[in-house]
Amino acid sequence: MTVNVSVTVNGTRxxxxxxxxxxxxxxxxxxxxxxxxxxxxxxxxxxGACTVLMDGHSVRSCLMLAVQANGSEITTVEGxxxxxxxxxxxxxxxxxxxxxxxxxxxxxxxxxxxxLRKYPLATDEEIREGLSGNLxxxxxxxxxxxxxxxxxAILRENV
Amino acid sequence: xxxxSSAQPADVLRPRHVGAPIKRTEDPRLxxxxxxxxxxxxxxxxxxxxxxxxxxxxxxxxxxxTAAAQTAPGVFAVxxxxxxxxxxxxxxxFSRMANYYATxxxxxxxxxxxxxxxxxxxxxxxxxxxxxxxxELIEIEFEPLGTVSRSELxxxxxxxxxxxxxxxxxxxxxxxxxxxxxxxxxxAAVRVSGRFEMTRKAPLAMEPRSYTAEYDVRRGAxxxxxxxxxxxxxxxxxxxxxxLPGSRLRVVAPDVGGSFGSKGSLYPEELLICIAARxxxxxxxxxxxxxxxxxxxxxxxxxxxxxxxGFDENGVAVALQADVLxxxxxxxxxxxxxxxxxxxxxxxxxxxxxxxxxxxAVRGVATCKPPTGPYRGVGRPISTFVAERLMDxxxxxxxxxxxxxxxxxxxxxxEFPYRIASGIIWDKTGFVECLDTAGAACGYEQLRVRQAxxxxxxxxxxxxxxxxxxxxxIGSRIAVAPGMPINTGSETxxxxxxxxxxxTAAFGVASHGQGLETTLAQIIADDLGANFADxxxxxxxxxxxxxxTGTYASRSAVLGGGAAKHASALLRDKIKRxxxxxxxxxxxxxxVSGGKAIVIGTDRAxxxxxxxxxxxxxxxxxxxxxxxxxxxxxxxxxxxGTTAAATHIAAVEVDPATCFVKIQKYVVAEDxxxxxxxxxxxxxVHGGVAQGIxxxxxxxxxxxxxxxLLSASLVDYVIPSAPEVxxxxxxxxxxxSAVAGGFRGMGEGGTIGAPAAIANxxxxxxSPFDIDVNLLPMTPERIFRLIEQAKLKAKxxxx
Numbered sequence: 001m002t003v004n005v006s007v008t009v010n011g012t013r014x015x016x017x018x019x020x021x022x023x024x025x026x027x028x029x030x031x032x033x034x035x036x037x038x039x040x041x042x043x044x045x046x047x048g049a050c051t052v053l054m055d056g057h058s059v060r061s062c063l064m065l066a067v068q069a070n071g072s073e074i075t076t077v078e079g080x081x082x083x084x085x086x087x088x089x090x091x092x093x094x095x096x097x098x099x100x101x102x103x104x105x106x107x108x109x110x111x112x113x114x115x116l117r118k119y120p121l122a123t124d125e126e127i128r129e130g131l132s133g134n135l136x137x138x139x140x141x142x143x144x145x146x147x148x149x150x151x152x153a154i155l156r157e158n159v
Numbered sequence: 160x161x162x163x164s165s166a167q168p169a170d171v172l173r174p175r176h177v178g179a180p181i182k183r184t185e186d187p188r189l190x191x192x193x194x195x196x197x198x199x200x201x202x203x204x205x206x207x208x209x210x211x212x213x214x215x216x217x218x219x220x221x222x223x224x225t226a227a228a229q230t231a232p233g234v235f236a237v238x239x240x241x242x243x244x245x246x247x248x249x250x251x252x253f254s255r256m257a258n259y260y261a262t263x264x265x266x267x268x269x270x271x272x273x274x275x276x277x278x279x280x281x282x283x284x285x286x287x288x289x290x291x292x293x294x295e296l297i298e299i300e301f302e303p304l305g306t307v308s309r310s311e312l313x314x315x316x317x318x319x320x321x322x323x324x325x326x327x328x329x330x331x332x333x334x335x336x337x338x339x340x341x342x343x344x345x346x347a348a349v350r351v352s353g354r355f356e357m358t359r360k361a362p363l364a365m366e367p368r369s370y371t372a373e374y375d376v377r378r379g380a381x382x383x384x385x386x387x388x389x390x391x392x393x394x395x396x397x398x399x400x401x402x403l404p405g406s407r408l409r410v411v412a413p414d415v416g417g418s419f420g421s422k423g424s425l426y427p428e429e430l431l432i433c434i435a436a437r438x439x440x441x442x443x444x445x446x447x448x449x450x451x452x453x454x455x456x457x458x459x460x461x462x463x464x465x466x467x468x469g470f471d472e473n474g475v476a477v478a479l480q481a482d483v484l485x486x487x488x489x490x491x492x493x494x495x496x497x498x499x500x501x502x503x504x505x506x507x508x509x510x511x512x513x514x515x516x517x518x519x520a521v522r523g524v525a526t527c528k529p530p531t532g533p534y535r536g537v538g539r540p541i542s543t544f545v546a547e548r549l550m551d552x553x554x555x556x557x558x559x560x561x562x563x564x565x566x567x568x569x570x571x572x573x574e575f576p577y578r579i580a581s582g583i584i585w586d587k588t589g590f591v592e593c594l595d596t597a598g599a600a601c602g603y604e605q606l607r608v609r610q611a612x613x614x615x616x617x618x619x620x621x622x623x624x625x626x627x628x629x630x631x632x633i634g635s636r637i638a639v640a641p642g643m644p645i646n647t648g649s650e651t652x653x654x655x656x657x658x659x660x661x662x663t664a665a666f667g668v669a670s671h672g673q674g675l676e677t678t679l680a681q682i683i684a685d686d687l688g689a690n691f692a693d694x695x696x697x698x699x700x701x702x703x704x705x706x707x708t709g710t711y712a713s714r715s716a717v718l719g720g721g722a723a724k725h726a727s728a729l730l731r732d733k734i735k736r737x738x739x740x741x742x743x744x745x746x747x748x749x750x751v752s753g754g755k756a757i758v759i760g761t762d763r764a765x766x767x768x769x770x771x772x773x774x775x776x777x778x779x780x781x782x783x784x785x786x787x788x789x790x791x792x793x794x795x796x797x798x799x800g801t802t803a804a805a806t807h808i809a810a811v812e813v814d815p816a817t818c819f820v821k822i823q824k825y826v827v828a829e830d831x832x833x834x835x836x837x838x839x840x841x842x843x844v845h846g847g848v849a850q851g852i853x854x855x856x857x858x859x860x861x862x863x864x865x866x867x868l869l870s871a872s873l874v875d876y877v878i879p880s881a882p883e884v885x886x887x888x889x890x891x892x893x894x895x896s897a898v899a900g901g902f903r904g905m906g907e908g909g910t911i912g913a914p915a916a917i918a919n920x921x922x923x924x925x926s927p928f929d930i931d932v933n934l935l936p937m938t939p940e941r942i943f944r945l946i947e948q949a950k951l952k953a954k955x956x957x958x
Contacts, residue, residue: 036192137363
């Protein structure tokens with residue numbers, strides 16, 4: 001049995017037929033749509049590397065089936081900015097050296113985007129708590145926290 | 160001195176790019192999902208591999224039935240060891256070490272299995288989903304051979320042998336000796352000792368191991384995209400094993416999502432995917448899921464150390480002895496051997512200290528677990544943990560401050576070069592300077608005041624110090640792993656300017672997060688006199704240079720950087736020669752800078768593009784014999800290597816109710832010589848310390864008596880997340896190093912110092928209970944038990 005999945009990803013609508021119901025959303029994004037910016041680090045919902053936004057909220061694409069995303073609007077890291085035109089958060093990650101190997105980075109960015117929209121992020125504790133569901137093995141988090149702190153400050157100034 | 164900045168500012172003398180916090184070239188692609196990791200490759204109609212792995216710790220394979228799997232939907236092929244026996248030669252992790260047994264590396268288990276997670280059958284199918292479906296249809300009969308679950312059991316008289324041909328489970332044994340330890344210990348004023356244990360860890364890169372083998376039908380050639388930090392070594396090993404020349408086997412490490420050592424050895428799956436690609440004439444993909452990665456990638460540490468140190472009445476360490484029992488797992492790894500981790504414990508145990516006599520003995524024994532291999536710091540996280548605990552025990556016994564006892568024993572400025580008792584030679588490095596700088600940066604005296612106040616409130620507040628030294632950028636005279644026959648002591652840079660004036664610089668190093676595309680370009684920009692943005696660095700590609708190994712052992716800044724400096728100088732000279740024709744000026748009057756050759760003191764200049772045009776295209780400007788190709792290649796060998804050192808100071812508070820350890824302050828003063836990019840150096844320290852915190856407080860691979868891994872998920876194997884890692888202060892001491900550029904390797908140090916500093920801080924915090932911290936990780940449960948035992952003991956005493 002296969003199903004049809006219609007999703008809008010980064011503003012583009014995809015109508016895909018023949019999707020196996022067991023296909024993970026992460027595999028759908030990476031294999032079916034070719035959007036390999038979303039990384040798969042654990043496939044059991046702990047590391048957060050596969051985080052994407054679904055209808056504006058961060059979700060783990062490895063813990064969802066593609067069919068569950070039917071009718072929704074998804075943003076992946078590819079939808080944030082381009083190499084020559086980084087968005088505000090991506091720019092702060094670069095400024096503050098908030099990435100090393102870059103594997104957890106898409107998940108960090110998508111979680112960061114979600115946090116920036118929903119919370120004031122007035123203290124480092126709040127930022128660290130917000131990031132606690134995303135694992136990074138390279139940076140020791142210090143510069144990721146600095147990048148989000150800085151992005152939050154810029155956002156506050158611009159409001 | 161300010162935090163995260165140089166302790167010795169010499170900015171005015173600094174060249175323009177080296178020493179500057181230049182933003183990374185890698186970032187724009189990695190921040191936008193435009194990077195390319197091995198699993199992101201999209202070859203033509205790839206097939207997918209899934210492995211059936213052993214659920215038995217040690218068993219003979221008596222029957223494997225793959226018939227049903229072969230006819231399962233989407234399945235292309237099923238391979239067992241028997242099916243591929245003629246397709247490769249086993250890879251032998253050879254070493255000239257005495258008392259070493261090299262276990263061969265096979266793509267699939269043959270005859271028997273030796274750990275849970277070992278690959279037995281490979282299924283190739285049109286999708287990973289279908290390949291995994293077919294795994295369920297494979298029937299394997301095992302004949303259990305008895306589990307060797309712990310190192311102490313492996314050396315027992317009647318222990319089952321993992322490798323019968325070896326005649327023993329002791330795969331490696333070695334001893335270092337200097338002076339008369341027994342006599343020195345006998346005459347020592349104070350003797351301190353303990354049995355220390357660093358449990359088994361997982362390096363746990365966020366990207367699981369991942370391979371894509373792309374088959375080129377036209378040439379019968381394979382390009383292996385591998386999440387490896389040693390693509391050069393992998394290329395040479397597979398070439399030898401499969402009989403494929405380098406012209407038909409290219410190994411590329413594209414963007415690699417961290418390694419920390421777990422991707423720094425040749426893996427059976429790398430052999431298998433190439434064998435299968437050649438057999439099927441198809442491109443293949445495999446990526447480990449997290450369970451496969453944790454249970455089949457090389458693991459770390461796993462040593463028990465019985466150690467004793469003797470001091471004279473002045474607190475000077477006079478003797479040190481240690482017996483190390485390393486649990487190396489089921490196999491020796493290629494190319495480093497199973498000696499890499501445990502032998503390094505005894506070779507680095509004396510650390511940065513002057514200790515008159517030393518005896519360090521090590522045995523590495525086979526158990527039913529995945530092999531141990533390199534993990535950030537290799538051996539030194541444990542050797543530092545042991546030596547620094549002994550230093551603190553000595554200080555306590557002698558009534559000295561921990562800071563003072565270290566000052567009395569560290570090698571000082573005028574004593575370099577210094578050969579420590581195990582034979583390692585430290586070149587001039589700021590050992591004492593690191594100690595003093597860290598003490599000042601953390602406000603050591605005030606911290607002690609804060610501790611006294613906390614104690615009087617009944618709070619458990621402790622301060623821990625750890626000093627260490629490491630050998631980095633190792634040249635050809637010293638083998639990275641003992642007795643290893645392959646050359647890890649040199650590195651090649653090949654730089655050329657093409658007909659458009661663009662600069663390409665190719666290296667054999669393989670970045671997996673360190674930002675080598677940025678730092679190597681910084682060096683070239685300065686030494687060639689080029690614009691940073693015009694330089695493209697190619698690395699991690701076996702086709703880029705004739706011989707390469709990769710990035711490991713804190714070598715790439717020293718060896719790659721040294722090669723970059725020398726090759727840049729050769730190429731700059733060529734540019735000058737061409738420019739002297741074009742500008743009609745003497746060679747000596749020309750300087751090269753910012754992508755131009757300029758006649759000093761004038762506005763007469765030619766750009767690299769004009770120089771390239773004159774050499775390659777415009778045949779009228781230069782005499783024929785002056786048209787030198789604008790390329791230079793240099794292979795750099797620092798012969799010995801160079802020392803790096805640091806002191807870490809941690810202040811922690813233990814919550815008596817929950818027994819959780821909260822890190823209140825963390826300071827690192829480190830000496831990595833000339834800093835290339837301070838932003839990257841700080842990042843390396845932060846990340847290394849975070850891993851050290853994990854080793855000290857959380858991380859442990861728990862195997863039960865049946866050889867089953869109990870902490871195989873990220874829920875059970877806990878690495879630090881953002882709330883558990885404190886803000887760190889990093890201070891730099893840039894003492895001169897004798898190697899090219901004055902660089903020292905610094906990627907591993909954070910993980911070396913942190914476990915020891917935190918262990919000492921916890922012991923200090925728990926000193927009201929007189930508790931010894933001799934096992935890591937110090938989980939809340941372990942701290943709870945220690946406190947309960949201490950209370951019980953105190954109660955018994957008072958009764």
